[in-house]
Amino acid sequence: MKQDTNFIEDETFKETVKAIICQNIKKYRNEKGVRLMDLADKLDLSVNHLKRIESENDRNNVSIPTLCKISILLDVPIGNFFEGIEKFNSNKINTEKEK
Numbered sequence: 001m002k003q004d005t006n007f008i009e010d011e012t013f014k015e016t017v018k019a020i021i022c023q024n025i026k027k028y029r030n031e032k033g034v035r036l037m038d039l040a041d042k043l044d045l046s047v048n049h050l051k052r053i054e055s056e057n058d059r060n061n062v063s064i065p066t067l068c069k070i071s072i073l074l075d076v077p078i079g080n081f082f083e084g085i086e087k088f089n090s091n092k093i094n095t096e097k098e099k
Contacts, residue, residue: 020084021062026054028076042073 029039040050043066052060062070071078 017085018061021067021081022053022055024081024083025062025067025070028074028080029054029070032074032076034074039070039073043069 029036036050036054037047040047043050045066049060052058053062067081068078070076071081
C-alpha cells in the first residue's frame with residue numbers, strides 16, 4: 001500500500017521544520033548562556049544573519065555545515081536541533097514488507 005507523502009512537498013511542512021530547527025538553536029544558545037554576538041562571531045556570520053535565523057518571523061535558512069558548527073560550539077548533539085519534528089512520524093514510510 002502506497003503511503004501519502006504529499007506532506008513533504010507542502011510549504012507548511014517545510015516552514016514548520018525550519019521553524020523547529022531555528023527555535024531549537026535559540027533555545028540551546030540561551031540555555032548555554034551564549035550571547036548572540038559571540039556565537040555569530042565564532043561562526044563568522046553577522047549578528048543580523050544569526051538573528052534572522054533565530055527569528056520567529058524572518059528566518060534565514062541555516063546550512064548543514066553551519067548547523068554542525070553550532071552543534072560543536074554549543075556542545076549540543078545535532079539531533080537536539082530536530083526535537084519536535086517527531087510529530088510527523090505518523091507519515092513516515094513503512095519499511096516493513098506487507099504481508
